[in-house]
Amino acid sequence: MNTFWLVLGFVAQGLFSARFLVQWIASERARKSVMPVVFWHLSISGSVLLLAYAIYRKDPVFILGQSAGLIVYVRNLYFIWREKRSTIE
Numbered sequence: 001m002n003t004f005w006l007v008l009g010f011v012a013q014g015l016f017s018a019r020f021l022v023q024w025i026a027s028e029r030a031r032k033s034v035m036p037v038v039f040w041h042l043s044i045s046g047s048v049l050l051l052a053y054a055i056y057r058k059d060p061v062f063i064l065g066q067s068a069g070l071i072v073y074v075r076n077l078y079f080i081w082r083e084k085r086s087t088i089e
Contacts, residue, residue, distance in 0.1 A: 009053040016046025037080055043073040 019042035026034040047070045054062035 005056050012046050012049030040077045
């Protein structure tokens with residue numbers, strides 16, 4: 001396997017996994033369930049890289065899973081952006 005793709009796969013999985021750590025720390029500090037914006041940015045970053053890795057590996061199950069998740073992550077960021085924008089106006 002090409003070393004580049006192996007490294008990309010591990011970096012992508014690291015980014016994707018880091019979001020859980022970020023969410024856990026934020027929730028512990030707030031003493032309630034919190035989903036910080038950086039959670040969605042990490043989700044998108046990890047998902048895009050994992051999707052690239054899945055396409056390289058030609059794994060249709062992995063491709064479908066990452067594609068579907070990516071739609072949800074982008075949609076959540078859109079909702080956050082729209083809410084912030086409406087409070088400014």
